[in-house]
Amino acid sequence: MTSVLYDVPGPKAKRRNLAFSVVFFVLLALLLWWIWQVLDDKGQLEWALWKPFTTSEAWTTYLLPGLADTLKAAALAMVIALPLGAVLGIARMSDHRWVRVPAGAVVEFFRAIPVLLLMLFANEFFARSTDVTSEARPLYAVVTGLVLYNASVLAEVVRAGILSLPKGQSEAAQAIGLRKSQTMSSILLPQAVTVMLPAIVSQLVVIVKDTALGGVMLGFTELLNSRATLAANYANVIPSFIVVAVVFIALNFLLTSFASWLEGRLRRSRRGTGAVLGAEDVDDLNAAEVGGTFKTGADQ
DSSP: OBOSSOBOOOHHHHHHHHHHHHHHHHHHHHHHHHHHHHHHHTTTTOHHHHGGGGSHHIIIIIIHHHHHHHHHHHHHHHHHHHHHHHHHHHHTTOSOHHHHHHHHHHHHHHHSSOHHHHHHHHHHHHHHHSOOOTTTHHHHHHHHHHHHHHHHHHHHHHHHHHHTSOHHHHHHHHHTTOOHHHHIIIIIHHHHHHHHHHHHHHHHHHHHHHHHHHHHHSOOOSHHHHHHHHHHHHTOHHHHHHHHHHHHHHHHHHHHHHHHHHHHHHHHHTSSOOOOOOHHHHHHHHHHHHHHHHHHHHHO
């Protein structure tokens, strides 16, 4: 049996894939066992180093406040970067040169600068040119750097998502007399949302992780910075790194899981997904069409 994108593996390919899977899991188990042995030899698995994480003080005093600041900075950056990126991406596709060229220059400029450099520059700008207090300045700098960089990346995601749609969509809209703004808002963007969603979610995960740069370089009291204070008090550097890594993994897993659920819901709605139908979808449509034909014939 063959699909549009690949051939269904036969018996020989299935045995080969099974062998590769077994080898991979064996190597992964050996790697985890080696890491466990190294940590045990260095005394990093002693209960005294992990015990602080079973008490409320380590969480309420250090980790949870840091996590709250991480979520605050990430949420602000997402709320600002998403619409700004959409505007820049659409502006890059404008028919007017005076709109398209400046938007392209802004996107290419900020997309080419490391986000850490943008944070450092923003921190100096707020320190020397504004009345922002020293306590609030790290948050402002982190959010500004994240917004400038990620809005530029999201602009390219939006542009690529819209350009991936068939040109017939725009031509059909023009044929019925829709203006370009109406075509973009009513025809192209709704269809491109599902196409863009995986890339957008990946960039949102990057935003969450990049908040840690502000903690390292600007003293922003996010999760990683709070971990350093906790490790200094409890002398458990490696365990604290592991716990914070697990927190980041869980946080990003929740974000991607929600995005996967949302993407599936959008695809099931059958409204402007912009996606290629799979074999099962085509079978369902054919069955519905056949059923409708039989019903029409019976009615006649």
